[in-house]
Amino acid sequence: MAPYETDDSAKAGEAEDVRAGRRKAARYVVPVTVVGVAAATIGLVPAFAGSGxxxxxxxxxxxxxxxxxxxxxxxxxxxxKISTDLGLPDLGGLESSLGSGGAGKPSGSDGGSTAEPSSKLLELASGTHTVRVAADGPDKQKLSLLDKTSEYSVIRNGDEMWAYDSKSNEVFHTTGAADGKERKHDEEKDQKKGQEKGQESGKGLPEDAPATPQKLAEEALKAVNDTTSVTVDGTAQVAGRDAYKLLIKPKESGSTVGAVSIAVDAKTGLPLKFTLTPASGGAAVVDAGFTQVDFAKPSASTFDFTPPKGAKVTEGDKLKDQGKHAKQEKPARSGEDRGKGLEGGGPKTIGEGWSTIAEFDMGGKGVPSADNAGNGAVDGFLNSLGDKVSGKFGSGTVFKTRLINVLITDDGKAYAGAVTKDALVKAANAAK
Amino acid sequence: MSRAEGTGAERTGSDTAGSDRAGAEPTGAQSAGAELAGWSDPGATGLRKPGPLWTLGLFRSELVTTFRRWRTIALLAVLAGVPVLVGVAVKIETSGGSSAGGGGGAGPAFITQITNNGLFLVFTALAATLPFFLPMAIGVIAGDAIAGEANAGTLRYLLVAPAGRTRLLLTKYATTMTFCLVATLVVAASALAVGALLFPLGELTTISGTRISFAEGLGRALLIALVVAASLIGVAALGLFVSTLTNSGIAAMATTVGLLITVQILDQIPQLDALQPYFFSHYWLSFADLMRDPVYWDDVQRNLGLQCLYAAVFGSAAWARFTAKDITA
Structure with missing residues (x-):
């Protein structure tokens, strides 16, 4: 009997060990479950929110x-929230060095202020930004660009227009012509932001609803003709409000624009969200929409601004010339506006509607393509920026973004448009 | 009251870094047991069912032990020194009339506003210490929590007392969190004192450009300090988990601080932006959103939610590990 007993107890001991081991292992179920629940919540909540x-x-x-x-x-x-993904390289560091380069000079130089609106524009060209808007009638508006630990605000209160950069503690101020200044500001912004403009340009046009994507809708609707299909594409929830979705699509092929979707508040008719998807698929090129909206009157103190003690205040008039200069670049850079801008005696346009291509004569030689540039380093650099193409027109280089492509031929012509590379080559061939 | 302090004094009596409990602990554990009997119920049931007061006693004893350590005091002194350095540097730089940060917006957040209002030194100091100094201090305390005891050979004596492993772990975590709060408040208080000494105080301008009264500014400073302290919950839980994995206090501290640095570096790599919202340090600087007017809560909420998630995951992992672990030292 004795051996049996020993055996039994040994077996029991082993079983105990196994059980204890299992019990130990079972404890790790708790953290794993927590991770699982969290992952499921993160993954499923947006899906449920979207289904309603x-x-x-x-x-x-x-x-x-x-x-x-x-x-x-x-x-x-x-x-x-504005997300822009033009497919440009990330210029984060470059932008900030450019931005602060002008104003970061030792005091006494005639450099601008970091609070001057145009020095903030580059930032909006890429990445995701959070912008706060507040408006009370045509005279009072405020627009704040939320940075990580700082904020850039443009405040308009009647005749006064203030811009405050909390990071550098600098203030930019204009009076009287605030309206014009604002509009210029917005136009400059348009030029940089391409399609997402109008987000704030209501400010410059008091008859519009202020600070809204409304301008975007108007721009898009101007394009309604036989080249475009406009449909209502169901409904959606935007910023907690019920909205209709207006879907605008180019009918012809060759455009890089896949679709423009605008969510319109069902009650007020205010456009709440603007999305531009490229034809090539993938993430939206421009996605600008309210994440939170309130139609109550903002408190009056929102629009009060007194320059903080010790802040460097730059008066706007000194910078007028600079602003004008920036404005003149517009036709060459603007995206959606190209047709409008170009018809006014600018460069030649080819085609119509969405696949309009602008043709520029750059006078002298274009960008040298890899063949005729002697310098190896330059070759490499150019090749990394664009694709070399050739056709009946000769040869040239195509510079691509996700929305706008530019073909610069070796003989100094440039073709630009929101169209595919092939369409550009075709246009260049046809123009020859 | 006097009991717990006495316990702490006994345990820290021979305080040399790392081995402070080696000699005194048996006494500590015994007296802690006696404390239980004396506190919750002098009768027979006391030893079997420790009441809430026992946990509190253990917690008090832990707190006293932790805060009487020289290394804790040194850490707090370093943290208190950061605002002094920043304040003096800004004062010297701006004494010639130039603006802080070179005028171009370089340097830690809020640094340009310090000269106008000393209260901003609180925010600058927190922004300067949050990325590294504060979490490093937390990493040291949290990493040492279990592994340090094991290293000094005092862990089993702590467990001889009828505290239970879960209770001991909770106490250790509570102590670490208390240290988070104390460390943050030390930075804030030191910054406020230096700011008040060197710079004017008064109405302040929020980063949105609106004005708030000094009292409201103080309120926001306190709120920011609390949010910063809460931002460290994740690191504390992570450190505690690492601490249960090893018997070497130094290894646990080094791992925690190493993880901290790694995560901070990963958070800077643009290609990882899909992962970055889940890094515990990703929303740390969102406390600056409390200086907007109106306050922008989204990122602050995300930060706090993320910290709670880290606390839940690594807290339960630490529990799973610690309660199943063979205590050999």
Missing amino acids: DPDLPKISAQELIEKIAASDVQQVSGTV
């Missing part, structure tokens, strides 16, 4: 456009 499209009465595209036009929102405050 609101039930709204059916509406035609025409009615929806009228709704936008009739929109008369005077008081609004909210947070707008």
Whole structure:
């Protein structure tokens, strides 16, 4: 009996060990479960939130456009998130060195202020930004660009226009011609931001609903003709409000623009979200929309601004010339505006609608392509920037972004448009 | 009261870094047991079912032990020194009339506003210490929590007392969190004192350009200090988990601080932007959003949520490890 007993107890001991081991292992189920639940929550909550499209009465595209036009929102405050992905290299460091380079000079030089609006524009050209808007009627607006630990605000209160950069503690101030200044500011912004402009340009046009994507909608609707299809594409929730989705698509092929989608608030007709998707698929090139919106009157103190003690104040007039200069570059850089800008006696345009191509004569020689440039380093640099192409027109280099492509031929012509590389080559061939 | 302090004094009596408990601990554990009997119920049930007061006693004893260590005091002194350095540097730089940070917006957040309002030194000091000094101090304390005891051979004596492993772990975590709060408040208080001495105080301008009264500014400074302290919960939990993995206090501290640095570096790599929102340090600087007007809560909430998630994951992992571990030292 004794051996049996020993055996039994040994087995029992082993079983105990195994059980203890299991019990130990079972404890790790807790952290794993926590991770799992968290992952599921993160993954599923947006999916559930997205599935609850609101039930709204059916509406035609025409009615929806009228709704936008009739929109008369005077008081609004909210947070707008703007994501831009033009496929440009990340210029983060470069931008800031450029931005501070001008103003970071020792005091006494005639460099601008970091609070001057145009020095902030490059920042919006890439990445994701959070912008706060507040408006109370045509005279009071505030726009704040939220940076990581600082904020850049443009405040308009009647005749006064202030811009405050909390990072450098600098203030930019203009009076009287604030309206014009604002508009110029916005135009400059347009030029840099391409399609996402108009996010704030309502400010310069008091008859519009202020600080909204409304201008975007208007721009997009101007393009409605036989080249474009405009439909109502269901409903969506934007910033907690029920909205209709207006879908605008080019009918012809060859454009890099896949679709423009505008979410319009069902109650007020205020456009809440603007998305531009490229034809090549992938993430939206421009995605600008309210993440939070409130139609109550913003508190009056929002628009009060007194320069903080010790802040460097730059008066706007000194910088006028600089601003004008920037404005003149517009036709060459603007995206959506190209047709409008170009018709006014600018460069030649080829085609119409979405696949309009602008042709510039650059006078002298174009960018030398790899063949005829002697310097190996320069060759490499140019090749890394663009693709070499050739056709009946000769040869040239195509510089690509996700939205706008530019073909610069070796004989000094430039073709630019929101069209594919092939369309550019075709246009260049045809022009020859 | 006097009991716990006495316990602490006994345990720290022979305080040399790392081995402070070696000799005194048996006494500590015994007296802690006696304390339980004396506090919760002098009767027979006391030893079997430790009441809440026992946990509190253990917590108090832990706190006293931790805060009487020279290394803790040295850490706090270093943290208190940062605002002094920043304040004096800004004062010297701006004494010639030039603006701080070279005028171009370089340097830690808020640094340009310090000369106008000393209260901004609080925010600058927190922004300067949060990325590294504060979490490093937390890493040292958290990493030492379990592994340090094991290293000094005092862990099993601590467990001889009827505290239970879970309770001991919770106490250690609570002590670490208290240190988070104390460390942050030390930075803030030192910054406020230096700011008040060197610079004017008064109404301040938020980074949105609106004005708030000094009292409201102080309130926001306190709120920011609390948010900064809460931002460290994640590191504390991570450090505690690492601390249960090893018997070497130094290894646990080094691992925690190493992880901290690694995560901070990864957070700077643009190609990893899909992962970055899940790094515990990603939203740390969101405390600056509390200086906007109106306050922008989104990132602050995300930060706090993330810290809670880290606390839950690594806290439970630490529990799973520690309660199943063979205590050999």
